Amino acid sequence: MIRSYDTIEVILERATEEPMDIIKQAAGLTVGKEIKSDGIVKSLLKKNHTSLFEHVNYTFLIKGASRSFLAQITRHRIGSFTSGSQHYQDYTDKDFVMDEQHSTGNEFIIQRMLQCYKELRARNVPRYEARQALPMGIENDLMWTVNARSLVNFLNLRMCLRNVPEMRTVAEKVGRVAYWHFPQLFSEVGPDCVMSRCKQGEMACGQEYVAEMPY
Numbered sequence: 001m002i003r004s005y006d007t008i009e010v011i012l013e014r015a016t017e018e019p020m021d022i023i024k025q026a027a028g029l030t031v032g033k034e035i036k037s038d039g040i041v042k043s044l045l046k047k048n049h050t051s052l053f054e055h056v057n058y059t060f061l062i063k064g065a066s067r068s069f070l071a072q073i074t075r076h077r078i079g080s081f082t083s084g085s086q087h088y089q090d091y092t093d094k095d096f097v098m099d100e101q102h103s104t105g106n107e108f109i110i111q112r113m114l115q116c117y118k119e120l121r122a123r124n125v126p127r128y129e130a131r132q133a134l135p136m137g138i139e140n141d142l143m144w145t146v147n148a149r150s151l152v153n154f155l156n157l158r159m160c161l162r163n164v165p166e167m168r169t170v171a172e173k174v175g176r177v178a179y180w181h182f183p184q185l186f187s188e189v190g191p192d193c194v195m196s197r198c199k200q201g202e203m204a205c206g207q208e209y210v211a212e213m214p215y
């Protein structure tokens with residue numbers, strides 16, 4: 001089946017409970033006094049004293065994004081990843097993910113591409129070799145554990161309109177989940193044009209950033 005990016009699921013499997021409490025405790029420890037105000041989060045972000053956010057952790061399940069997405073997200077080295085295996089699993093019946101605007105009308109070409117893997121498997125080529133014929137758009141499930149500091153960096157970089165639509169779709173879904181868990185931090189986070197100012201120079205998109213709430 002050919003699916004569009006809006007079918008990608010971002011599920012929060014685990015997160016640090018009461019993130020505000022642990023941040024206040026850590027900040028209080030640095031200055032030797034009790035911190036009571038939630039405003040500490042904004043202050044730490046502004047001062048770039050963001051190492052304290054490393055005490056807050058998330059584990060996301062990202063279901064149904066593509067292998068090209070996997071190649072991009074794993075560039076974010078401060079985090080832990082577990083991906084579906086093309087060695088152990090057969091990919092004959094897996095879905096293909098692509099922007100609907102571009103897949104529509106091109107279904108025959110996409111099916112022809114997927115057929116190569118199926119034919120290699122039918123000829124008893126092992127999964128770990130037949131996988132070489134799989135397209136980048138083949139679906140994948142991924143577990144991602146990341147701390148809040150690294151997540152701020154990820155959202156800052158990946159919500160930017162210079163990213164490909166699939167990455168932006170996932171980044172916005174992740175951002176939304178993180179916001180509902182820790183609004184004091186993630187209401188302050190977005191691409192540079194939202195957080196401070198665009199640094200892209202001549203590569204700037206020139207568009208106004210518009211996203212669904214909470215961004």
Ligand SMILES: Cc1cc2nc3c(=O)[nH]c(=O)nc-3n(C[C@H](O)[C@H](O)[C@H](O)COP(=O)(O)OP(=O)(O)OC[C@H]3O[C@@H](n4cnc5c(N)ncnc54)[C@H](O)[C@@H]3O)c2cc1C
Binds near residue numbers: 076077078153157162
């Ligand atoms: C719009 C866009 C286009 C891109 N295009 C390309 C491309 O064409 N080709 C390409 O290869 N990549 C590309 N990237 C990926 C990009 O270069 C980064 O690899 C990716 O965004 C991860 O960012 P990061 O290093 O900040 O994250 P992480 O790896 O999570 O690192 C977080 C932070 O830790 C520090 N850090 C981590 N590792 C080191 C280290 N070894 N040494 C010093 N400091 C370290 C840095 O401060 C870094 O910002 C693109 C990214 C974006 C957003």
